[in-house]
Amino acid sequence: MSGIGARLREERERLGLSQRAFGEIGGVEPNAQGKYENGDRTPKADYLAAVAAKGVDVLYVLTGSPTPVPIENLSEVEEWVLGSYRSLVKEDQDAILRLTTALAEYKATYAVEKKSAPQED
Incomplete structure (x- = not known):
């Protein structure tokens, strides 16, 4: 459905x-x-x-598109990055989302592996 x-x-x-x-x-x-x-x-x-x-x-x-959450207190550079992202076509925005999601998953996996690795004295 x-x-x-x-x-x-x-x-x-x-x-x-x-x-x-x-x-x-x-x-x-x-x-x-x-x-x-x-x-x-x-x-x-x-x-x-x-x-x-x-x-x-x-x-x-x-x-099917969620209401955008306003982002406050951004620096001038952050405002520029966000504006640049929003001006991209949807396919490029989706590609960036896939990339950042993959990087976040990698970081989470790496952090778990690092914590569970035996500590050397």
Whole structure:
């Protein structure tokens, strides 16, 4: 399952709510909530506004792209790097993400191996 319904379910589960509780927040019955999540119905703006007020990332629900988190207190160089990254095409951004993820995984693995290695006196 993909689309708005699946992402709506993800957000509900992320918040740890039942369909009934989530539906109440949005002002709908549990069966309507189930239909939204199954893709049988599309939620209306008032429902989305209500769940957004409780912490749902509605941009993510509607588009599949999470709401960007503002980054504060960056140096001039960091602002430039971030701006340069954001100006790249999506494929290049994805490549950079894969590279940085691989480097982070390598570092985590290396740190674990280094900690578990016998210490020489």
